[in-house]
Amino acid sequence: MSPHENERLRLKAEVFKAMGHPLRLGVIEYLQTGExxxxxxxxxxGTEISNVSKHLSVLKKSGIVADRREGLKIMYRLTMPCALDFARCVENVVIKRLEDQRAVMVA
Amino acid sequence: MSPHENERLRLKAEVFKAMGHPLRLGVIEYLQTGExxxxxxxxxxGTEISNVSKHLSVLKKSGIVADRREGLKIMYRLTMPCALDFARCVENVVIKRLEDQRAVMVA
DNA sequence: TTACTATTTGATTAATTAGGAAAATGGAGC
DNA sequence: GCTCCATTTTCCTAATTAATCAAATAGTAA
Structure with missing residues (x-):
């Protein structure tokens, strides 16, 4: 693999990695309702501000969200709309897995 | 957040997390060309077999790939086609970032 | 059974990530 | 200037992840 190819995969993986945490995924879903x-x-x-702030910086660094200041507050918004399409698709797969899990527990 | 809601986000995040490694993303792209x-x-x-095997098990655990035995060999295939659609979308974002990076380096 | 091939698993170590609490930053308003 | 407010950063500790090497497993074929 070429260095450029490597860098491409690294950046791409960074986006997925950023989405690969329940809290961050929750934030992304929440931001669907607006800035x-x-x-x-x-x-x-529902966790420490400092923790949320760090997770937000991960999302920002990977290009999934952007922020702007408004008075004292910092406003965050989604910048990668397609992330939602995929999240929806994964959702379906996950729902199926949850159903399977329950089926196993019942059995 | 309810426990069920929590579990939903956790499972969903697991899929993204599994895709959040350059090597695993490379494998996913490669598997687009078939089993x-x-x-x-x-x-x-181009890395240790044992390392690849472990990465494959991560992909399998999250439901992105499945495997089957064929004689001595174990064959892997994609099971989450939508992963590719999203990967394509992220690709575009990443290409833009790569271009930006280069622009910065030139400047 | 023995040897061989393809793959997985375990043990170890190094590196990265997550969370909480406290300190620091950057504007806004007096 | 100082003070308040919203947020970020730093420091620290615990937990998770990744890579390598060696050992184990599972099937095949003699």
């Missing part, structure tokens, strides 16, 4: 300040996001996910 | 044995995949990605 939010950190304080709103904190309330939604 | 392959471990030996072929090893040749493609």
């Amino acid at each position: 939010k300040c950190v304080c709103e996001i904190v309330e939604q996910v | 392959k044995c471990v030996c072929e995949i090893v040749e493609q990605v």
Whole structure:
């Protein structure tokens, strides 16, 4: 693999990796309902501000969200709309797995 | 967040996490060209067999690939076709970022 | 059964990631 | 200037992940 090919895969993987955490995925889903300040996001996910802030910076670094200042608040928004399409597809697969899990537990 | 909601996000995140490694992403792209044995995949990605095997088990656990035995060989195939659609979308974003990076380096 | 091939698993180590608490930053308003 | 507010960064510790090598497994064929 060429260095350029390698860098392409690395950047691409970074996007998936950023989405590969329940809290961050929750934030992405929440941001579908529109631009939010950190304080709103904190309330939604229910954990320490400092923790949320760090997760947001991961999302930002990978290009999934962007932020802007509005007075005292920092507003975050989604910048990769297609992420939602895929998330929806994965959702279906996951729902199926959850159903399978339950079936196993019942059996 | 309810426990069920939590479990849903956890499973969903697991899929993204599985895709969040350059080597595994390379394997997924390679498997677009059809079912392959471990030996072929090893040749493609160019690293230790045991390492590839472990990465394959991560992909399998998250439901992205499935395997079957054929004689001595184990054949792997993609089982989540939509993963490719999203990968294509991310690709475009990443290409733009790569171009930006180069622009910065030139400047 | 023995030898061989393809793959997985286990043990170890190094590196990265996640979370909480406290300190630091950057604007807004007095 | 100082003070408040929203957010980020730093420091620390615990947990997870990745890579390599060696050993184990599972099927094939003599």
